Amino acid sequence: MRDYPQFYLFGLFVGLMASVESRDGVRGISPNQEPFYRQAKDFRCLDGSQIIPYDRVNDDYCDCGDSSDEPGTSACPNGSFHCTNAGYKSYVIPSSRVNDGICDCCDGADEYSHRVTCGNLCVELGQQMREEAVKQHQLLLEGHKVYGEYCVRGQQAITEKQARLVDLEKERDGIEAKRAALEAVKNEAEKSEKEAKDVHRQQWEAQKAKLMEEKKKVTALEAFKELDTDQNDLVSIQEIQSHAEFDIDSNGEVSLDEAKIIFNQEYLEEHDEIDFDDFLAKVWDNINQIYRKPGSERVEPPEAKEELTTPTPEGSDGGGDDDDDEGEGSDEGEGNEDEEDDDKEDGQIPRHDDNKKEVKPEDHDLPMPDYDEPTKRLIEVADAARSEFNSADSKYRSVENEISEIKKLFEFDLGPNKEFFALKGQCFDFTDREYVYSLCPFERASQRSKHGGSETSLGTWGLWSGPSDSKYSAMKYERGQNCWNGPDRSANVVLQCGMSNELLSVSEPNRCEYRFVFNTPAVCSQQPEPPQPHFIHEDL
Numbered sequence: 001m002r003d004y005p006q007f008y009l010f011g012l013f014v015g016l017m018a019s020v021e022s023r024d025g026v027r028g029i030s031p032n033q034e035p036f037y038r039q040a041k042d043f044r045c046l047d048g049s050q051i052i053p054y055d056r057v058n059d060d061y062c063d064c065g066d067s068s069d070e071p072g073t074s075a076c077p078n079g080s081f082h083c084t085n086a087g088y089k090s091y092v093i094p095s096s097r098v099n100d101g102i103c104d105c106c107d108g109a110d111e112y113s114h115r116v117t118c119g120n121l122c123v124e125l126g127q128q129m130r131e132e133a134v135k136q137h138q139l140l141l142e143g144h145k146v147y148g149e150y151c152v153r154g155q156q157a158i159t160e161k162q163a164r165l166v167d168l169e170k171e172r173d174g175i176e177a178k179r180a181a182l183e184a185v186k187n188e189a190e191k192s193e194k195e196a197k198d199v200h201r202q203q204w205e206a207q208k209a210k211l212m213e214e215k216k217k218v219t220a221l222e223a224f225k226e227l228d229t230d231q232n233d234l235v236s237i238q239e240i241q242s243h244a245e246f247d248i249d250s251n252g253e254v255s256l257d258e259a260k261i262i263f264n265q266e267y268l269e270e271h272d273e274i275d276f277d278d279f280l281a282k283v284w285d286n287i288n289q290i291y292r293k294p295g296s297e298r299v300e301p302p303e304a305k306e307e308l309t310t311p312t313p314e315g316s317d318g319g320g321d322d323d324d325d326e327g328e329g330s331d332e333g334e335g336n337e338d339e340e341d342d343d344k345e346d347g348q349i350p351r352h353d354d355n356k357k358e359v360k361p362e363d364h365d366l367p368m369p370d371y372d373e374p375t376k377r378l379i380e381v382a383d384a385a386r387s388e389f390n391s392a393d394s395k396y397r398s399v400e401n402e403i404s405e406i407k408k409l410f411e412f413d414l415g416p417n418k419e420f421f422a423l424k425g426q427c428f429d430f431t432d433r434e435y436v437y438s439l440c441p442f443e444r445a446s447q448r449s450k451h452g453g454s455e456t457s458l459g460t461w462g463l464w465s466g467p468s469d470s471k472y473s474a475m476k477y478e479r480g481q482n483c484w485n486g487p488d489r490s491a492n493v494v495l496q497c498g499m500s501n502e503l504l505s506v507s508e509p510n511r512c513e514y515r516f517v518f519n520t521p522a523v524c525s526q527q528p529e530p531p532q533p534h535f536i537h538e539d540l
Helices: 004-024 031-037 122-227 237-241 256-262 276-287 319-325 331-345 373-410 419-423
Strands: 042-044 051-053 080-083 091-094 428-431 435-440 444-449 456-464 474-478 490-497 502-510 513-520
Touching: 122 276, 122 373, 122 419, 122 490, 237 256, 428 502, 435 502, 435 513, 444 513, 456 490
Parallel strands: 490 513
Antiparallel strands: 042 051, 080 091, 428 435, 435 444, 444 456, 456 474, 474 490, 502 513
């Protein structure tokens, strides 16, 4: 750094000498072109197309097809003018800008006609350029330093992961053997537990069936006694007719035919009344949801919309008159009548939702009593075996997951010196006027609206996509969310050297193809050269 001022003075001297030579010689040419413009009798156009007298060089008339005879004027449309810019960097401008009233060269050499006065800003610009070069060099040095730290960190992490993997695989093998033994104990304990529970449940089902049968008998007996109004221990058809809930067709009365349906049809061939045993066996299941105890809430049946024609028992009179009534009702009525007839033929009573009695859950779902002490002990043993096995199984799965994560990490190409390990597991955001873009190296790229909403995938990690001589200078993220009527979204990430990790910009050069620019020390692999005092540059 301390030697820079000496270089600057030397460069300034060389630049000033070149500028003087240019002014004494041919205006508008660079130092490396001077051998072609040495004063002589004739001048050969640089493309060799013709030879002209030397005094036609810079005479403000274009003679050569390549414009080489007018480097210092604006005569040739395709000509160029070299700005020496002593103290700064040289560059070339189109010859059309010569003497156009605008200072293009920092030394003002392009405005020699004095239409405007151009100050010489080259020394000042050169100083700024050198200061910026020194500053940039410091940043690159810092980035290279961090790069070295990244390499050490990445290599150390991979070494530790490799050692950890060996330990985990040994631990897994030990846990696996223990887990298998505990699983065998658990299975045996669960087998004994299940057998004991099954015995208890079967016993309870038998007991519950007996209880339900007893409860059914008690309920049926209460109904039988209530229906047996003459208390002769028999329920007759006439007694059935006294209960309005048996009004099947809802016409306001219980007909003889309706009452007979209550009884088993085969039983009616010999009896018109029934005792309790037959009532319980043949009738109660058929009416227990229709029968209502006197004084209980009763839902009035709706008015009958159609007269129900009940089948006349075999041997009764009046069967012939029914033929005249058939066909007078609607098809719907006939269909309903047929359905009810089918029910009657099966000996079943048609169900009316309004007359149904709600079946309470406790009528069937009686709580099962506690297990006996031997069964409880078997359950405790099985619970303990399950707990021990689950603990070992959880540990086994945890170790397996960690092994899987380490092996997955080894599949990533983290750079020749593992320098990109430092980026793994991190995410970086960039916000523009409309979106927030996220880059999670080796995972995904995405965007979301600044105003909320779901995240849109721009791609998941694909591969390193830099050129063959700079493979790690670009990343490719592929198979993002599909664009409507277009391709899947994707993102190309350009990596450039910087002292910190920063997502600098995001653009969309092509539809659904995004370009990220990302600063990171991970690509600062080259030791930066110290800045050199460039006062005079070669032609661009």
